[in-house]
Amino acid sequence: xxxxxxxxxxxxxxxxxxxxxxxxxxxxxxxxxxxxxxxxxxxxxxxxxxxxxxxxxxxxxxxxxxxxxxxxxxxxxxxxxxxxxxxxxxxxxxxxxxxxxxxxxxxxxxxxxxxxxxxxxxxxxxxxxxxxxxxxxxxxxxxxxxxxxxxxxxxxxxxxxxxxxxxxxxxxxxxxxxxxxxxxxxxxxxxxxxxxxxxxxxxxxxxxxxxxxxxxxxxxxxxxxxxxxxxxxxxxxxxxxxxxxxxxxxxxxxxxxxxxxxxxxxxxxxxxxxxxxxxxxxxxxxxxxxxxxxxxxxxxxxxxxxxxxxxxxxxxxxxxxxxxxxxxxxxxxxxxxxxxxxxxxxxxxxxxxxxxxxxxxxxxxxxxxxxxxxxxxxxxxxxxxxxxxxxxxxxxxxxxxxxxxxxxxxxxxxxxxxxxx
Amino acid sequence: xxxxxxxxxxxxxxxxxxxxxxxxxxxxxxxxxxxxxxxxxxxxxxxxxxxxxxxxxxxxxxxxxxxxxxxxxxxxxxxxxxxxxxxxxxxxxxxxxxxxxxxxxxxxxxxxxxxxxxxxxxxxxxxxxxxxxxxxxxxxxxxxxxxxxxxxxxxxxxxxxxxxxxxxxxxxxxxxxxxxxxxxxxxxxxxxxxxxxxxxxxxxxxxxxxxxxxxxxxxxxxxxxxxxxxxxxxxxxxxxxxxxxxxxxxxxxxxxxxxxxxxxxxxxxxxxxxxxxxxxxxxxxxxxxxxxxxxxxxxxxxxxxxxxxxxxxxxxxxxxxxxxxxxxxxxxxxxxxxxxxxxxxxxxxxxxxxxxxxxxxxxxxxxxxxxxxxxxxxxxxxxxxxxxxxxxxxxxxxxxxxxxxxxxxxxxxxxxxxxxx
Numbered sequence: 073x074x075x076x077x078x079x080x081x082x083x084x085x086x087x088x089x090x091x092x093x094x095x096x097x098x099x100x101x102x103x104x105x106x107x108x109x110x111x112x113x114x115x116x117x118x119x120x121x122x123x124x125x126x127x128x129x130x131x132x133x134x135x136x137x138x139x140x141x142x143x144x145x146x147x148x149x150x151x152x153x154x155x156x157x158x159x160x161x162x163x164x165x166x167x168x169x170x171x172x173x174x175x176x177x178x179x180x181x182x183x184x185x186x187x188x189x190x191x192x193x194x195x196x197x198x199x200x201x202x203x204x205x206x207x208x209x210x211x212x213x214x215x216x217x218x219x220x221x222x223x224x225x226x227x228x229x230x231x232x233x234x235x236x237x238x239x240x241x242x243x244x245x246x247x248x249x250x251x252x253x254x255x256x257x258x259x260x261x262x263x264x265x266x267x268x269x270x271x272x273x274x275x276x277x278x279x280x281x282x283x284x285x286x287x288x289x290x291x292x293x294x295x296x297x298x299x300x301x302x303x304x305x306x307x308x309x310x311x312x313x314x315x316x317x318x319x320x321x322x323x324x325x326x327x328x329x330x331x332x333x334x335x336x337x338x339x340x341x342x343x344x345x346x347x348x349x350x351x352x353x354x355x356x357x358x359x360x361x362x363x364x365x366x367x368x369x370x371x372x373x374x375x376x377x378x379x380x381x382x383x384x385x386x387x388x389x390x391x392x393x394x395x396x397x398x399x400x401x402x403x404x405x406x407x408x409x410x411x412x413x414x415x416x417x418x419x420x421x422x423x424x425x426x427x428x429x430x431x432x433x434x435x436x437x438x439x440x441x442x443x444x445x446x447x448x449x450x451x452x453x454x455x456x457x458x459x460x461x462x463x464x465x466x467x468x469x470x471x472x473x474x475x476x477x478x479x480x481x482x483x484x485x486x487x488x489x490x491x492x493x
Numbered sequence: 494x495x496x497x498x499x500x501x502x503x504x505x506x507x508x509x510x511x512x513x514x515x516x517x518x519x520x521x522x523x524x525x526x527x528x529x530x531x532x533x534x535x536x537x538x539x540x541x542x543x544x545x546x547x548x549x550x551x552x553x554x555x556x557x558x559x560x561x562x563x564x565x566x567x568x569x570x571x572x573x574x575x576x577x578x579x580x581x582x583x584x585x586x587x588x589x590x591x592x593x594x595x596x597x598x599x600x601x602x603x604x605x606x607x608x609x610x611x612x613x614x615x616x617x618x619x620x621x622x623x624x625x626x627x628x629x630x631x632x633x634x635x636x637x638x639x640x641x642x643x644x645x646x647x648x649x650x651x652x653x654x655x656x657x658x659x660x661x662x663x664x665x666x667x668x669x670x671x672x673x674x675x676x677x678x679x680x681x682x683x684x685x686x687x688x689x690x691x692x693x694x695x696x697x698x699x700x701x702x703x704x705x706x707x708x709x710x711x712x713x714x715x716x717x718x719x720x721x722x723x724x725x726x727x728x729x730x731x732x733x734x735x736x737x738x739x740x741x742x743x744x745x746x747x748x749x750x751x752x753x754x755x756x757x758x759x760x761x762x763x764x765x766x767x768x769x770x771x772x773x774x775x776x777x778x779x780x781x782x783x784x785x786x787x788x789x790x791x792x793x794x795x796x797x798x799x800x801x802x803x804x805x806x807x808x809x810x811x812x813x814x815x816x817x818x819x820x821x822x823x824x825x826x827x828x829x830x831x832x833x834x835x836x837x838x839x840x841x842x843x844x845x846x847x848x849x850x851x852x853x854x855x856x857x858x859x860x861x862x863x864x865x866x867x868x869x870x871x872x873x874x875x876x877x878x879x880x881x882x883x884x885x886x887x888x889x890x891x892x893x894x895x896x897x898x899x900x901x902x903x904x905x906x907x908x909x910x911x912x913x914x
Binding site for chain 2: 083086087089116117120144145146147148150151152153154234237238239241242243245246247248249250251252253254255258260276277279346348349364365366367368369370371373374375376377378380457460461462463465468470471472473475
């Protein structure tokens, strides 16, 4: 029987409320196979940790701390926004990876990220064929943008979806109470520069005709100011108020980002603020209604306190599955979520070849957006509803969630060489 | 024994995650004394409901629905921002109140609000002496601003405090993960135009030296840009990132609101956006650090999903106590929270005369703010920590909290007269 080798695991891109659950899945599954995987070394700050030989020895973390990753948001090992170039463009980086992997006896590579990371993972899986260092590379999907192909959904998305649906439901109760003498329009800006999945999830809050949000603004639907203002007025007249979920990626009719279309101020600076304050200004100008707006930003993707149980379970499952796929001899693959049924929701973990995954974005289908462009369809609701099911509360002490901070002990360096990125 | 009379209850000012728990306390306590209080009529949209004879018959709501108010945010009966003028300035309003109260046999008045509402409640308590219509008026305290005197804290505040502490803790985990190649500074804008209580609560997230938030900006401390930027740089150098909680009421050195100090754009419009984007712009200009910002706005005060258990219990208790005070023959009083001990936290409900409460604002004591002006002291922590203790999750179905919408059946009008406000 072959001597066990080490595994490399890293987190990449924007972090989520559940990416650490995937880390727990990888590490716990690996620990069950000490005959094959000796230790899991985590890259500090993603692939940068591999390039700079900045590795964390996860074997020094207790089982309890690794288990606590299941309820701890963000990237416990640090993430990065760093995409490896092609083999032809920057061979030095690949040679450095091999140098580090060889020095630390790394035979498995688990990369936890979105589309760009899938591309990095694919390239690592090709190190054997291209540069003679065989390594099994498996991608663990993660992105709040929900835009990876082949998987029914992306771990991280379900929890943002739940946060947005809960938040707009609550804020709409608030504005409905205030509307008689005060605020009549409320705007919640959410993430989604290129796809409206997150904004769409706000639509789950509406359970009956007239329920908030009365308007959803998608990046997929060019912004028609007149139709929008008409709709705001209608809602205020019929419901007393109007609650709006707006995707940060909303575009003007001529295809610019609405949030950047405001020009510059007297000093030549771009006007401050994002989409929500601009929309609010438009509402005020056209209707004189009193408004409030919120920008959820990182709060939405870090909100482990209101994570979706389904999402936590899926994030953990794809982490475990990645290890099992590697143990089965696979490489250049991504673990995926396969939906078996909508109601009651059933799913299992499948797989897809990275060559087909990398750099493909899954857009929202047009049939998920209502004909008027301001809401979601029943088909969209059937797709989204299961993803926010269940609560998975973290433990609390003194009123605060108890998130784990790992020891993150560095692995002693062995290459004797610095590498500048 | 006297024939039972009806009670009037209404919600006033900005609503909270727990004001409906006070409503439940009032209504449930009243239902236990049908020999004294026949029915509770709620004003639709606060005192406006009394002036316009727009009353809701709460006796038509089931016990289950009234109990569900304990876990439903915002104002179930609608709120208003409307302050009664003095007796001498607008006697017509007081005569109208008496007309409506008399027509509906109302002998008790429970008003659920902040400082302005305490003033309204005081005036109603004087209707007997001034205009010959005796009515017992008890104030039920509520305000996220935590600025009412005589009470240890204000129901509504503890839940916002918890939301802000949890949110900055989570977002700081996020920015810490991203800081190596991306966002280094995160700014969360919170409520508090005149007092820094809510911003201070963010400080509870910091449990060890160096923990986020590394900077808190209070309305009580004039904004020193240079000291602030120095502090941001220090935090990024020491911790890798900087998480900031900023009160919307932050003021410039010359006493203007920082959020309004940006001037106008080329078209003469005020620059868009609130405090957070302006601060972010400043950070970018001075440090070039990549930043993100969030504005919590209504999300923070509507966030029943992460309400403080202590807060929910106190909100309910002051509602019940108000009825008990009225039954004991009291009037012109406010129910208060009295702290018996910090650790473990013990409290009971007390009372204070409205004549001393009305229009007095309780500021944050200077000794609650650290010497450098950017953090909270241990004394502040001892005061705040108990207020966010415990979780009081609402029930969920299909991934969403199940908040109640009442039937809100109108009481048939009897005065035969319209009243325009």
